Amino acid sequence: MVTVKSWLITLFYVCLAIVVAVGLDLLVRRVPDISQPVVEKELWIYKDHPVTQTVTPKHNGFNVVVLYLRNVILRNQGPFTFTLTDKNGTEVSRIDLNGYNITDGGSVRMQFPPIPDSKDQTYTITLSAPTPDITTAIGVGYNSDSNSYPAGLATAENITGGDMTFHLYYSPQKRSELLLSTFNHILKSLFSFKLVALFVASFATVFGFTWHFYKRVN
Amino acid sequence: MKAETNNWLKPLLLSAILLRLLFCLFFFHPDIKSYQFHAQFFRHGVWDIYSYIAENVSHLPSSDVFVYPPLAYYFLGSINAVSGVILGPDFYSWLNDWGPGGYTHPKMFEFMLVLKLPYLVLDLMLGYLLVLLIGDRKLNQKLLLFWFFNPVSLYGIYMLSQFDVLMALFTVASLILVKNHKLPQAACLLGLGAMIKSYPLLLLPFVIFRSKDKRQFALTCLATVAGLLLPLLPVLNSSAFRFTMSQSNLMARIFQAGIEVGGGQSLPIYVVCYTLVLWFSFKRKNETDLLPEFLTTTLTVLLFAHFHAQWAIWSLPFLAVVWAKDKANLWPVYLALAIGYFFTNFLIADQFVLTGIFSSLNNHALLVPALTDTLKNFADLSLVQSTFHTLLTASGLYLIIRLWKNYGHS
Numbered sequence: 001m002v003t004v005k006s007w008l009i010t011l012f013y014v015c016l017a018i019v020v021a022v023g024l025d026l027l028v029r030r031v032p033d034i035s036q037p038v039v040e041k042e043l044w045i046y047k048d049h050p051v052t053q054t055v056t057p058k059h060n061g062f063n064v065v066v067l068y069l070r071n072v073i074l075r076n077q078g079p080f081t082f083t084l085t086d087k088n089g090t091e092v093s094r095i096d097l098n099g100y101n102i103t104d105g106g107s108v109r110m111q112f113p114p115i116p117d118s119k120d121q122t123y124t125i126t127l128s129a130p131t132p133d134i135t136t137a138i139g140v141g142y143n144s145d146s147n148s149y150p151a152g153l154a155t156a157e158n159i160t161g162g163d164m165t166f167h168l169y170y171s172p173q174k175r176s177e178l179l180l181s182t183f184n185h186i187l188k189s190l191f192s193f194k195l196v197a198l199f200v201a202s203f204a205t206v207f208g209f210t211w212h213f214y215k216r217v218n
Numbered sequence: 219m220k221a222e223t224n225n226w227l228k229p230l231l232l233s234a235i236l237l238r239l240l241f242c243l244f245f246f247h248p249d250i251k252s253y254q255f256h257a258q259f260f261r262h263g264v265w266d267i268y269s270y271i272a273e274n275v276s277h278l279p280s281s282d283v284f285v286y287p288p289l290a291y292y293f294l295g296s297i298n299a300v301s302g303v304i305l306g307p308d309f310y311s312w313l314n315d316w317g318p319g320g321y322t323h324p325k326m327f328e329f330m331l332v333l334k335l336p337y338l339v340l341d342l343m344l345g346y347l348l349v350l351l352i353g354d355r356k357l358n359q360k361l362l363l364f365w366f367f368n369p370v371s372l373y374g375i376y377m378l379s380q381f382d383v384l385m386a387l388f389t390v391a392s393l394i395l396v397k398n399h400k401l402p403q404a405a406c407l408l409g410l411g412a413m414i415k416s417y418p419l420l421l422l423p424f425v426i427f428r429s430k431d432k433r434q435f436a437l438t439c440l441a442t443v444a445g446l447l448l449p450l451l452p453v454l455n456s457s458a459f460r461f462t463m464s465q466s467n468l469m470a471r472i473f474q475a476g477i478e479v480g481g482g483q484s485l486p487i488y489v490v491c492y493t494l495v496l497w498f499s500f501k502r503k504n505e506t507d508l509l510p511e512f513l514t515t516t517l518t519v520l521l522f523a524h525f526h527a528q529w530a531i532w533s534l535p536f537l538a539v540v541w542a543k544d545k546a547n548l549w550p551v552y553l554a555l556a557i558g559y560f561f562t563n564f565l566i567a568d569q570f571v572l573t574g575i576f577s578s579l580n581n582h583a584l585l586v587p588a589l590t591d592t593l594k595n596f597a598d599l600s601l602v603q604s605t606f607h608t609l610l611t612a613s614g615l616y617l618i619i620r621l622w623k624n625y626g627h628s
Contacts, residue, residue, distance in 0.1 A: 002229075002230060002359055002363065003225070003226055003229040003230070005363070006229055006230045006233040006234065006363070006366070006367065007229065007233050009233070009237075009367045010233040010234075010236060010237040010367075013237055013241070013367075013369075013372065014237065014240055017240075017241070017245075017579070018579070020576060021244070021579035021580040022579075022580065024573060024576055024580055024583045024586050025580065025582055027573075027586045027592075028582045028585050028586060029585070030585055031582060031585075032581065032582070035319065037315065037317050037319020037320075037322075038315065038317065038319065039279065039315060039316060039317040068316070068317040072276065072281075073281075104281045105280055105316050106316075107317070141317050165319075167319075169585070178582070182579075182580045182581075182582065185579075185580070186579055186580075189324070189326070189327045190243075190327065192328075194328060195243075195328050195331070198304070198328060198331055198332065199239060199243075199331065202331065202335055203235060203236065203239055206235055206239075206335075206338060206339065206342065207231060207232060207235050210231055210235065210342050210346075211228065211231060213346050214227060214231060214345075214349070215227065217346070217349050217350060217355075217358075218227050218349070218355065218358055
């Protein structure tokens with residue numbers, strides 16, 4: 001009875017975790033598109049020193065840019081502007097923030113209405129801040145390796161090449177594709193050789209030791 | 219008889235370990251990355267992490283500070299050093315990447331498995347100590363079923379990735395040592411525990427009370443000081459360490475909830491309860507079973523403070539013993555306690571109390587807002603949260619009162 005109960009509870013917890021994890025996709029309004037996730041250092045944004053990055057989304061419905069921003073010891077409490085322009089220089093979105101909205105190193109989400117035909121179009125992200133003082137500048141994550149995102153380029157004073165740290169998202173067109181992609185992600189992550197080897201070795205070792213001790217007192 | 223026991227024990231352990239290993243992989247909380255980010259400096263020979271952070275904060279990729287006593291740093295630093303050997307350079311790239319990619323690394327399952335494996339070992343050791351503590355083979359099945367499959371420890375240890383299980387192990391070990399009249403060893407363990415997280419300090423007076431003579435009293439005090447001082451030696455002169463320790467979260471929170479008595483005075487409810495337990499304990503100072511004292515001290519933190527979810531691990535081993543020993547059917551009380559605990563916690567405005575921790579399984583989970591953001595337009599969440607906390611408090615108090623009654627105090 002206890003045997004059945006313990007396996008049933010285990011099965012219940014594992015299934016619950018997977019169902020909830022996959023089910024969260026039903027609440028998602030945006031899906032990752034492309035990214036350059038590496039933060040090697042920061043580029044500093046202040047008066048007359050904007051930083052730009054060109055990006056080319058791979059899906060239609062482009063609606064979010066997540067940036068890694070850093071407001072050191074929250075010194076900046078002034079305005080900060082994000083603009084997105086298309087290849088003709090037309091402003092697609094503009095978001096005005098305040099230093100209060102930016103932590104000392106973390107992700108900041110810029111959201112705008114989905115762009116229906118964004119697939120393979122080039123856009124420019126521009127970040128600017130009017131603060132004249134570099135000690136109150138806002139940092140944006142940057143990676144000097146141009147190969148990390150060959151389709152785009154960051155530009156700033158004294159910077160040639162490399163890319164900002166960014167993640168683009170799009171509004172999902174089909175929910176079923178999303179659920180399937182999560183399920184595939186779980187299976188793909190679970191069945192890597194190193195993970196399976198680590199898992200089996202941990203399981204055998206931990207059980208061996210545990211059984212050795214527990215059987216003596218039961 | 220032996221074969222009969224093994225019939226249930228082997229599948230119980232197999233399923234409990236399998237479940238824990240899977241939960242190690244499945245869940246990610248940024249706290250484990252933050253601890254390990256600091257812990258990585260241990261392998262470079264940094265003993266005083268507090269001064270190191272204060273001096274280097276502007277060059278470090280994260281400005282988080284290390285808020286725990288030094289033994290926590292040495293413990294996590296040791297885990298980090300071993301994990302680094304198993305996981306390779308990708309692990310350190312991930313630890314130092316504080317961009318959005320830090321939450322969704324392709325090798326997250328591997329990292330989580332290796333980093334949480336020591337917690338699993340401690341958890342299983344704790345189960346073993348509980349079996350020793352209860353000392354009645356007939357109750358083992360009930361006790362272990364509770365310990366291995368209760369959702370609170372799975373949530374606190376594996377989903378939230380917190381290391382409170384280590385202090386819980388120390389407190390249970392000290393309870394056993396007191397039972398066996400080994401007071402100095404018990405006090406030393408509590409002292410060491412307090413150098414990981416401060417709450418075992420609250421349990422020390424109960425142990426010291428049990429001293430039978432002046433010699434044992436002196437030895438117990440000496441052992442306490444040794445337990446407290448040894449891990450402190452490398453940081454004794456650090457002003458950054460003293461500043462960090464003066465910001466104790468626990469101490470601030472247990473003084474928060476109070477009863478106003480006029481004239482600007484307030485009686486902190488937790489401290490009133492704690493003092494009451496001290497008197498009760500003093501009255502029964504010849505008894506060496508400290509279960510009521512340890513349970514009351516650790517559980518009332520949850521009942522009368524705005525708690526962190528992992529603080530539930532402190533009282534859980536003692537609740538497991540009460541569950542196994544009490545002949546009455548207490549499952550409705552425990553269920554109410556769990557419901558009160560989970561929903562008080564889920565209604566904290568933090569993505570990583572629920573949806574965010576699934577980000578290892580589903581990278582899109584980070585895009586789902588916290589439960590509070592979703593529900594705030596439909597209800598007064600403070601009221602709802604207070605209602606659940608009331609349920610938790612009433613159920614917890616019922617168990618505490620019942621336990622003291624069972625120990626002969628009406």
